[in-house]
Amino acid sequence: MIDLELNEKTEKVRANMKNLAKTLLRPISRKYDLAEHEYPKELDMFRSLPIMGKPKKKDPAAAAAAKAKKPADAEGGKIGANMSLVLSTEALCWGDAGLLLSLPNAGLGNAALIAVANDDQIARFGSKWIAMAITEPQSGSDSGSISTTAQLDGDHYVLNGEKIFVTCADRCDAVVVWATVDKSAGKAGVKSFIVEKGTPGFKLEKLEHKLGIRASDTGTFLLNNCRVPKENLLGNPEVVKQGTEGFKGVMKTFDNTRPLVASMANGIASAAVEFLKEQLEKAGYKLDYSKSVHNMSSVEKAYYRMEAEYEAMKLLTWRAAWMADNQQSNNLEASMAKAKSGRMATLITQECCDILGPVGFSRKQLAEKWMRDSKIMDIFEGTGQIQHLIVARNVLKLNSSELR
Amino acid sequence: MLDFSISKEQKMIKSEIAKLVKDLVIENAHDIDESGDIDPATIQAIWEMGISIASVPEEFGGFGDQSAPVDSTLILEELAYGDMAVAVAATLPSLFIQPLVMFGTPAQQKKYLPLYCSEKYKACTLAVNEPHFQFDVVSLKTTAVAKSGDYVLNGEKCFVPMARTAEHIMVAAACDGKNQLFIVESSNPGLHISDREKNLGLYGLESVEIKLVDCVVPASDRVGEANGCDFGQILQRTRVGLCAMATGICRASYEFARNYAKERIQFGEPIAHRQSVAFMIAEMAYEVDAIRLMTWQAASKLAAGKDATRESYLAKLYAGEKAMKICDYGVQVLGGHGYVRDYPMERFYRNSRGISILEAMATV
Numbered sequence: 001m002i003d004l005e006l007n008e009k010t011e012k013v014r015a016n017m018k019n020l021a022k023t024l025l026r027p028i029s030r031k032y033d034l035a036e037h038e039y040p041k042e043l044d045m046f047r048s049l050p051i052m053g054k055p056k057k058k059d060p061a062a063a064a065a066a067k068a069k070k071p072a073d074a075e076g077g078k079i080g081a082n083m084s085l086v087l088s089t090e091a092l093c094w095g096d097a098g099l100l101l102s103l104p105n106a107g108l109g110n111a112a113l114i115a116v117a118n119d120d121q122i123a124r125f126g127s128k129w130i131a132m133a134i135t136e137p138q139s140g141s142d143s144g145s146i147s148t149t150a151q152l153d154g155d156h157y158v159l160n161g162e163k164i165f166v167t168c169a170d171r172c173d174a175v176v177v178w179a180t181v182d183k184s185a186g187k188a189g190v191k192s193f194i195v196e197k198g199t200p201g202f203k204l205e206k207l208e209h210k211l212g213i214r215a216s217d218t219g220t221f222l223l224n225n226c227r228v229p230k231e232n233l234l235g236n237p238e239v240v241k242q243g244t245e246g247f248k249g250v251m252k253t254f255d256n257t258r259p260l261v262a263s264m265a266n267g268i269a270s271a272a273v274e275f276l277k278e279q280l281e282k283a284g285y286k287l288d289y290s291k292s293v294h295n296m297s298s299v300e301k302a303y304y305r306m307e308a309e310y311e312a313m314k315l316l317t318w319r320a321a322w323m324a325d326n327q328q329s330n331n332l333e334a335s336m337a338k339a340k341s342g343r344m345a346t347l348i349t350q351e352c353c354d355i356l357g358p359v360g361f362s363r364k365q366l367a368e369k370w371m372r373d374s375k376i377m378d379i380f381e382g383t384g385q386i387q388h389l390i391v392a393r394n395v396l397k398l399n400s401s402e403l404r
Numbered sequence: 405m406l407d408f409s410i411s412k413e414q415k416m417i418k419s420e421i422a423k424l425v426k427d428l429v430i431e432n433a434h435d436i437d438e439s440g441d442i443d444p445a446t447i448q449a450i451w452e453m454g455i456s457i458a459s460v461p462e463e464f465g466g467f468g469d470q471s472a473p474v475d476s477t478l479i480l481e482e483l484a485y486g487d488m489a490v491a492v493a494a495t496l497p498s499l500f501i502q503p504l505v506m507f508g509t510p511a512q513q514k515k516y517l518p519l520y521c522s523e524k525y526k527a528c529t530l531a532v533n534e535p536h537f538q539f540d541v542v543s544l545k546t547t548a549v550a551k552s553g554d555y556v557l558n559g560e561k562c563f564v565p566m567a568r569t570a571e572h573i574m575v576a577a578a579c580d581g582k583n584q585l586f587i588v589e590s591s592n593p594g595l596h597i598s599d600r601e602k603n604l605g606l607y608g609l610e611s612v613e614i615k616l617v618d619c620v621v622p623a624s625d626r627v628g629e630a631n632g633c634d635f636g637q638i639l640q641r642t643r644v645g646l647c648a649m650a651t652g653i654c655r656a657s658y659e660f661a662r663n664y665a666k667e668r669i670q671f672g673e674p675i676a677h678r679q680s681v682a683f684m685i686a687e688m689a690y691e692v693d694a695i696r697l698m699t700w701q702a703a704s705k706l707a708a709g710k711d712a713t714r715e716s717y718l719a720k721l722y723a724g725e726k727a728m729k730i731c732d733y734g735v736q737v738l739g740g741h742g743y744v745r746d747y748p749m750e751r752f753y754r755n756s757r758g759i760s761i762l763e764a765m766a767t768v
């Protein structure tokens with residue numbers, strides 16, 4: 001039965017996470033914005049926390065039992081790993097999104113590992129910090145067109161290519177690298193491989209200097225005849241020539257990570273909205289939801305609109321995560337959340353600075369930083385345009401050649 | 405506890421209303437809008453679903469159900485999906501009944517509720533909006549002043565639905581600086597009812613302006629009598645009601661544009677194949693959902709017996725803005741065909757402007 005109220009226990013967890021963000025992240029937020037690329041050692045205490053979820057042994061019997069326990073039309077729902085992660089991600093990004101992206105052992109590669117790895121791979125890599133390398137100089141949004149190659153040679157795959165914009169490039173222990181085993185097979189030939197740091201032929205080429213999330217280390221890797229054991233391939237090694245099922249499988253990880261990026265955006269947006277409210281109240285504005293919107297200053301109206309947008313972002317995100325927790329396909333809803341939150345967080349933080357005037361332009365406050373940080377949320381994990389494409393194809397029932 | 409799924413019972417209510425709307429409203433929505441008349445049989449058929457009287461205690465003719473704000477949003481969405489004028493007209497008595505259920509004294513409940521909890525639909529109405537620039541529902545210009553045991557009302561109201569046929573009009577007026585509700589009989593000599601209003605939207609809904617000139621109302625007809633009512637709580641519920649109707653109009657607009665874009669061929673292929681069209685449709689899709697979720701969030705608060713001032717205020721602000729945007733996109737997707745009255749899109753466009761402007765046109 002529809003009920004969009006969080007229960008007390010969940011509200012408490014939310015408040016605790018926010019408190020953690022307030023005491024641990026906010027105080028070092030500016031420090032690591034300035035000290036670009038430097039590892040925030042204060043985050044070491046998070047190392048043992050399974051932020052991306054606990055790697056579970058893949059026990060087919062248990063999985064089947066769990067599925068059977070939850071028929072599709074069962075009444076009620078539950079808050080599971082996805083909602084919990086969304087709530088804590090938002091709270092921590094209220095603290096600092098760059099630092100959230102720097103949490104040890106919480107790379108996107110970790111999420112991929114948990115989603116698709118076999119028991120052996122979990123045993124070998126489960127406790128490592130794993131980044132994700134899809135993007136190449138010539139392949140951004142069109143991730144199916146990557147040209148990094150993986151050639152089977154005896155017990156090893158030999159990888160060659162260049163990967164750019166890899167989050168956690170410096171600090172991670174290993175990287176999930178996307179490469180094609182058969183260029184002629186198109187998307188079906190794309191596979192992912194775990195490449196450990198220190199593997200010969202695997203080189204961190206450089207780190208980027210960025211607009212925002214400067215605490216996060218974004219870098220380029222070169223793969224030059226880099227040999228990785230055959231067992232490091234994630235998922236099915238077969239190239240299924242018909243269709244793009246294999247590629248769709250890889251893309252499925254994003255149904256879980258898009259709500260996460262949306263919740264990062266929501267966290268930054270909530271920080272901006274909250275800070276603006278404090279400043280307005282200090283200046284004597286009374287923001288008690290009583291005035292008619294046709295009868296107030298433009299500043300007040302802008303504030304209320306930002307708060308309303310935040311609520312919309314939050315609810316679209318929660319829905320996508322909740323659906324994942326309740327075994328409902330959320331491909332559409334995950335992209336809706338990312339499309340909305342990525343864009344609106346950008347606009348909210350821009351407007352926050354605008355309204356604050358000199359306070360919004362000064363580095364004495366964090367508002368200017370949030371404006372820089374939030375912009376990435378409309379870019380990585382699929383740009384806003386790509387999210388709109390996914391939503392539009394889905395609701396219009398068009399394929400990728402009909403709606404390009 | 406957080407739950408985004410519709411229960412079996414809710415699904416049932418929703419599909420029952422949807423069927424009625426499909427059979428009686430959608431087919432006729434164009435004619436209703438053009439002629440300005442809603443077939444009384446349609447209103448009666450919707451009335452018989454018992455929406456307005458469900459939460460009235462059985463002793464006064466209701467079903468004695470617990471108030472279910474979330475269910476009400478589902479119903480209002482379906483009705484407004486068909487036509488907003490019909491949604492307002494058919495559920496209008498709720499606006500009169502709900503404040504009495506919440507704040508009426510036993511004597512008031514006994515006197516008025518059985519009158520309207522009957523098998524046959526009988527109009528009764530609520531007058532909140534005022535016909536002037538800078539209208540603010542929180543500080544009304546209509547006043548009620550206590551005078552020798554009575555209240556004397558002065559002021560003007562607009563968008564009062566079906567006041568010409570209603571026997572009782574509940575009027576919102578500022579009384580000692582606080583908004584209060586007063587029941588005015590249609591025969592009251594201080595009550596002056598205008599001819600039918602002509603507005604931007606809601607052509608199908610008969611509404612009027614009323615003037616209150618030294619209109620004397622006995623103290624026993626102030627809702628809640630000496631204690632009065634908490635107008636803020638009533639406003640929370642009417643705002644959620646309006647947002648639910650916004651969801652309905654927007655969904656209708658979105659679905660129509662989506663289907664049209666798939667069929668309309670220009671430059672050799674469906675216009676939906678172009679990003680500039682497809683992206684408008686994508687945005688419409690998630691904004692409809694966003695309005696609905698914000699409506700549900702405020703309704704969930706009310707269902708839990710909590711204060712929903714903030715949630716209902718933000719939801720109305722959001723719905724008002726996005727409804728206009730969604731329906732604007734809708735017209736744009738249809739091009740010139742969106743501009744002519746053969747298609748429903750121009751009607752959605754006109755009606756959607758009401759979401760931000762109007763107050764108290766439906767309630768949960």
Ligand SMILES: Cc1cc2nc3c(=O)[nH]c(=O)nc-3n(C[C@H](O)[C@H](O)[C@H](O)COP(=O)(O)OP(=O)(O)OC[C@H]3O[C@@H](n4cnc5c(N)ncnc54)[C@H](O)[C@@H]3O)c2cc1C
Pocket residue numbers: 108131132133134135139140141142164165166167168210213218376379380381382383384385386389404679
């Ligand atoms: C800080 C940072 C961290 C990152 N972390 C990672 C990471 O960990 N791992 C990883 O693999 N990648 C990562 N990325 C890469 C990121 O995912 C890509 O930058 C993103 O997918 C966009 O690709 P692009 O930059 O090549 O832009 P392009 O794909 O060249 O896009 C340029 C513009 O064209 C638009 N566009 C492209 N195609 C279409 C289309 N079909 N229809 C409409 N518009 C279109 C885009 O929306 C965009 O506005 C990161 C990037 C940054 C900046």
